[in-house]
Amino acid sequence: MYVAVKGGEAAIDHSVRLVAEARRGDAAVPELTLEQIRQQLRLSVDRVMTEGSVYDPDLAALAIKQAAGDLVEAIFLLRAFRATLPRLGYTLPLDTAEMRLQRRISAIFKDLPGGQVLGPTYDYTQRLLDFSLEGKSGSEPDFPCEGKSGSDPDFPPVLELLDQEGLIERHAPQEGDPAPGDLTREPLSFPAARATRLQNLARGDEGFLLAMGYSTQRGYSHSHPFAGEIRYGMVEVELVPEELGFPVVIGEIALTECQMVNQFAGSKTEPPQFTRGYGLAFGHCERKAMAMSLVDRALRADELDERIESPAQMQEFVLSHSDSLEASGFVQHLKLPHYVDFQAELELVRKMR
Amino acid sequence: MTPLLSVAGLRKSYGERLAVAEVSFDLWPGEVLAVVGESGSGKTTLLNCVSARARPDAGTVRFLTRHEGQRELFDLSEAERRLLARTDWGFVHQNPAEGLRMNVSAGANVGERLMALGERHYGRIRTEAADWLARVEMDAARIDESPQTFSGGMRQRLQIARNLVTRPRLVFMDEPTSGLDVSVQARLLDLLRNLTRNLGLAAIVVTHDLAVARLLAHRMLVMKDGRAVECGLTDQVLDDPQHPYSQLLVSSVLQP
Amino acid sequence: MRDSRYSFAYLDERTKRMIRRAILKAVAIPGYQVPFGSREMPLPYGWGTGGIQVTAAILGPQDVLKVIDQGADDTVNAVNIRRFFERTAGVATTERTRDATIVQTRHRIPETPLSERQIIVYQVPVPEPLQRLEPREAETRRMHGLAEYGLMHVKLYEDIARYGHVSTTYDYPVLVNGRYVMAPSPIPKFDNPKMHMNPALQLFGAGREKRIYAVPPWTPVESLAFEDHPFEVQRWSRPCALCAATDSFLDEVVTDDRGGRMFVCSDTDYCGGRRERKAAA
Numbered sequence A: 001m002y003v004a005v006k007g008g009e010a011a012i013d014h015s016v017r018l019v020a021e022a023r024r025g026d027a028a029v030p031e032l033t034l035e036q037i038r039q040q041l042r043l044s045v046d047r048v049m050t051e052g053s054v055y056d057p058d059l060a061a062l063a064i065k066q067a068a069g070d071l072v073e074a075i076f077l078l079r080a081f082r083a084t085l086p087r088l089g090y091t092l093p094l095d096t097a098e099m100r101l102q103r104r105i106s107a108i109f110k111d112l113p114g115g116q117v118l119g120p121t122y123d124y125t126q127r128l129l130d131f132s133l134e135g136k137s138g139s140e141p142d143f144p145c146e147g148k149s150g151s152d153p154d155f156p157p158v159l160e161l162l163d164q165e166g167l168i169e170r171h172a173p174q175e176g177d178p179a180p181g182d183l184t185r186e187p188l189s190f191p192a193a194r195a196t197r198l199q200n201l202a203r204g205d206e207g208f209l210l211a212m213g214y215s216t217q218r219g220y221s222h223s224h225p226f227a228g229e230i231r232y233g234m235v236e237v238e239l240v241p242e243e244l245g246f247p248v249v250i251g252e253i254a255l256t257e258c259q260m261v262n263q264f265a266g267s268k269t270e271p272p273q274f275t276r277g278y279g280l281a282f283g284h285c286e287r288k289a290m291a292m293s294l295v296d297r298a299l300r301a302d303e304l305d306e307r308i309e310s311p312a313q314m315q316e317f318v319l320s321h322s323d324s325l326e327a328s329g330f331v332q333h334l335k336l337p338h339y340v341d342f343q344a345e346l347e348l349v350r351k352m353r
Numbered sequence B: 001m002t003p004l005l006s007v008a009g010l011r012k013s014y015g016e017r018l019a020v021a022e023v024s025f026d027l028w029p030g031e032v033l034a035v036v037g038e039s040g041s042g043k044t045t046l047l048n049c050v051s052a053r054a055r056p057d058a059g060t061v062r063f064l065t066r067h068e069g070q071r072e073l074f075d076l077s078e079a080e081r082r083l084l085a086r087t088d089w090g091f092v093h094q095n096p097a098e099g100l101r102m103n104v105s106a107g108a109n110v111g112e113r114l115m116a117l118g119e120r121h122y123g124r125i126r127t128e129a130a131d132w133l134a135r136v137e138m139d140a141a142r143i144d145e146s147p148q149t150f151s152g153g154m155r156q157r158l159q160i161a162r163n164l165v166t167r168p169r170l171v172f173m174d175e176p177t178s179g180l181d182v183s184v185q186a187r188l189l190d191l192l193r194n195l196t197r198n199l200g201l202a203a204i205v206v207t208h209d210l211a212v213a214r215l216l217a218h219r220m221l222v223m224k225d226g227r228a229v230e231c232g233l234t235d236q237v238l239d240d241p242q243h244p245y246s247q248l249l250v251s252s253v254l255q256p
Numbered sequence C: 001m002r003d004s005r006y007s008f009a010y011l012d013e014r015t016k017r018m019i020r021r022a023i024l025k026a027v028a029i030p031g032y033q034v035p036f037g038s039r040e041m042p043l044p045y046g047w048g049t050g051g052i053q054v055t056a057a058i059l060g061p062q063d064v065l066k067v068i069d070q071g072a073d074d075t076v077n078a079v080n081i082r083r084f085f086e087r088t089a090g091v092a093t094t095e096r097t098r099d100a101t102i103v104q105t106r107h108r109i110p111e112t113p114l115s116e117r118q119i120i121v122y123q124v125p126v127p128e129p130l131q132r133l134e135p136r137e138a139e140t141r142r143m144h145g146l147a148e149y150g151l152m153h154v155k156l157y158e159d160i161a162r163y164g165h166v167s168t169t170y171d172y173p174v175l176v177n178g179r180y181v182m183a184p185s186p187i188p189k190f191d192n193p194k195m196h197m198n199p200a201l202q203l204f205g206a207g208r209e210k211r212i213y214a215v216p217p218w219t220p221v222e223s224l225a226f227e228d229h230p231f232e233v234q235r236w237s238r239p240c241a242l243c244a245a246t247d248s249f250l251d252e253v254v255t256d257d258r259g260g261r262m263f264v265c266s267d268t269d270y271c272g273g274r275r276e277r278k279a280a281a
Helices: A008-024 A034-040 A042-052 A057-066 A071-082 A158-164 A194-203 A206-217 A286-299 A315-320 A324-335 A339-352 B043-050 B078-087 B106-116 B122-135 B152-164 B182-199 B210-216 B234-239 B244-251 C013-028 C049-058 C076-089 C137-145 C150-163 C189-195 C268-280
Strands: A100-105 A225-239 A248-264 A273-282 B005-014 B017-027 B032-036 B058-064 B070-072 B089-092 B170-174 B202-207 B219-224 B227-233 C064-069 C102-106 C119-123 C174-176 C180-182 C201-206 C211-215 C221-223 C250-254 C261-265
Touching: A008 C076, A034 A042, A034 A057, A042 A057, A042 A071, A042 A194, A042 A206, A042 A273, A057 A071, A071 A324, A158 A225, A158 A248, A194 A273, A194 A286, A194 A315, A206 A286, A225 A286, A248 A286, A273 A286, A286 A315, A315 C137, A339 C250, B005 B043, B017 B043, B017 B058, B017 B219, B017 B227, B032 B043, B032 B210, B043 B058, B043 B170, B043 B202, B078 B089, B078 B106, B089 B152, B106 B122, B106 B152, B106 C150, B122 B152, B122 C150, B152 B182, B182 B210, B202 B210, B210 B234, B219 B234, B219 B244, B227 B234, B227 B244, B234 B244, C013 C049, C013 C201, C013 C211, C049 C076, C049 C102, C049 C119, C049 C201, C049 C211, C064 C076, C064 C268, C076 C102, C189 C221, C261 C268
Parallel strands: B032 B202, B032 B219, B089 B170, B170 B202, C064 C102, C102 C119, C119 C201
Antiparallel strands: A100 A225, A225 A248, A248 A273, B005 B017, B005 B058, B058 B070, B219 B227, C174 C180, C174 C221, C201 C211, C250 C261
């Protein structure tokens, strides 16, 4: 005799207990500390902060621990937490020219003032699994914390060198230029201004942006990009408290900035010149910053009168699908019961046969 | 009597390039006007401006609406212009795929305007669609097929039917027969001539082909470098062109 | 007992104010999709965050909340959401439609008719009824603004031409107050007639797509159709195997691997209530 299914609450309680146990794993193995995650999984922390839209390495580490290493889940935790935080104020725009550099490279000049500072990166390693990491490593690495300052006249921003010849587009905001909207407060609407697009891309899923950026390189776009400059280092954050009326440095954050340079053939109002694609991320996220800069440039097709032929150039396509929370939520919502709608479909298919 | 369409002093530039300069003409109900010229003459730009698809830099375009007298097109709201485009006007694109919904059936393509205007009886929509397919000499049995399966000539007939179903008083055509086989062109031109005569349609037909002008149009406007160099009855312009450029155009056409 | 570390119903007052403004605008323009600054919630986008935000914005300490998914109170999503409000608002909850002041629902309208003192909040995955036909939001916005709905009817026409009937069985588009075409959320078309002239306030929340819309009480809601192919609801040849109802939406339950099937009410409260009354009689 069929009895209507009950016991959902009990099943959920059990599932929650199971996942907590699974997260902890074997109790005989030492528990991960947040400090370990911060220090030794720093690139995970950086990604979670970037897409979580909060610069707080400890919170990001906590989210990673709670999510058992699932970074998209950790990003979700951080975003949900962020949504509860009160907004105290807005910082002044960050001056990345003043960055205390740990790494700075440019692909467009063989040599340049300040030179190519390679810094900490896997780029020049061979990807051979290092089995010496299986045990505890013996020596303490001698890692220099002080980078050279970007405001040192030895490190002028590379694109300013192009600017001296007037070869690169300038983007000084006009008089009365409106403040950028805030995507965390207002919904996205199309067409979106560049500032809004950049916000969306900064929070966007790295994998998605990587694929979109990649597609622009594989013949789905017109212009060949060059890495004008990639910088990684610490930047000061300043705020102007109402009571004081002058800026106060409240701390510094690690940033990765990428400026891509593309050729532009000119339009009825502009001469031929180089155009920019821009990418920015918290911490050390070069892949993200570079992908973002490629997509940023592709999305400027409208503004630069270029023919729109590929998905990466289509605002609605890129910006509507870049958010990992939206994408993951909706894809995974298919796991929720859909039997009522399926019932309706069943009836229809039976009828049609 | 008021002209159906009154164009005065139309001018449009793209950056430095002057595409249309000081063009004026009147179009009367039931009259077919051919706008003839080589590529780059500005004829397509002119068509786009008078059909409100592009905004001219100067000049006026006045249309005699059904209920509100003569109205300046660019004073109308976007909603009013869109309504006009769906009811009292037709626009036949050179490439029929641009004027059709390629992923719905022929019947839906023809019936769409009716549905947009509030027709809610499936049977009537279908009957009307079948009727129009017959009028453009298509096999009404193909009403449920997608235009993907149609030849170029058939797609063009379908596009015409889709436009005419609301009995527009003015139809714009942009090279309606170019890109089709010569024999298909001839049959389509015959169809267009019969339809415009029987339905009393006014039309502006852009074409580089003088034969199209000869067959369809009462009057002809010859364009060169954005200017209208000659305008007159088709037969007169073709048989006795006055302007040197018209003469060149006419004489360079090989007679079959 | 409410967890006092959070605001009442989780959202801060500023966010609630923003959502309430959107709701007011939605009620003033029946069927029109109002964009709103949807927040990340502790449940994923796509799992009811829109409905949750609407409920959180209108919930008060005296409210009695019912949460259902697929018509049942005990499905995992409904349990999760009900717990969320128990924890953050401490409100009374119920499984009885009659006793609720707010019903949050996913994919069904309760069989028990609602009253003027009730509000029903629908969880909406895709608020744009034209999205399948025209994915560009800039274009659909214009179509709604100009009431250009020809494309919607083209879709219905195509179905009839191809299958002899409309092939949409859930999230069946409706015309609200004679003006806006609206997506009613993936309720089965069986439920569409309940939306027409309903005495309750109907609110719709789409968190991921960031839209809120509404049907005020006593508003005409008409399912799109042709005169000669009128809108029809689903019917079953048998009554509910548990309570013998012939007027409710039935779920098909597989009972064995030899094709054994039985049909039971999807609305567990309705079914349970009927069985109670029968047993008492």
